[in-house]
Amino acid sequence: MTNPSPETQKPKPEDLPLERFPHLKLVFDTPKGRGVFATAPIPRNTLLEICPVLIFGLSENTTHIEHTSLYHYTYNWPLPTSSKPQTTQAVVLGLGSMFNHSTQHQNVGWTRDLQREVVVYRTLREVQEGEELCISYGGRLTFVDVEDGGEGVEEVEEVLGRIEVGEGD
Ligand SMILES: C[S@@+](CC[C@H](N)C(=O)[O-])C[C@H]1O[C@@H](n2cnc3c(N)ncnc32)[C@H](O)[C@@H]1O
Secondary structure: OOOOOHHHOOOOOOOOOOOEOOOEEEEEEEOOEEEEEEOOOEOOOOEEEEEEEEEOOHHHHHHOHHHOHHHHOEEEEEEOOOOOOEEEEEEEOHHHHHOEEOOOOOOEEEEEEOOOOEEEEEEOOOEOOOOEOEEOOOOOEOOOOOOOOOOOEOOOOOOOOOOOOOEOO
């Protein structure tokens, strides 16, 4: 395991209590692969999970990650710099990596906490029992969206960054 690069070294944040909404399940055979579903009604603006992220260095990303399955799971992650803004990729641990994309019906929003290196997911509206919980990955997808029958397949080098629009709530 490599040490974090100097660009990712920051002052140590305070401890962060973790939370996960309990009434969720992982379904294995959806048209989008695995997906997260509600097993009870969920009110709007409910915190679903606080997920730690694993941030990749810029070169690690292009040399390794983009050539692996992780490529389909990474989020854009801004690096703190004193000069030109730079963005690398990060993998979200926990349930965060299991949320599928929906262009029209996303019901979950997410925010990055750059200091604590977590992504926080909250419902954007009331969710019914049995509904899939979906975020928006943005407009440039690396796969055929089962909801639109194949529109919007992006060039391979356009990373999932993907999980960019739909941020915030
Ligand atoms: C971050 S993962 C989500 C979890 C994934 N379904 C799994 O089983 O590991 C992203 C992948 O899920 C699939 N996916 C997510 N949203 C989709 C959609 N709207 N249509 C088709 N596939 C989707 C694609 O294979 C995509 O590369």
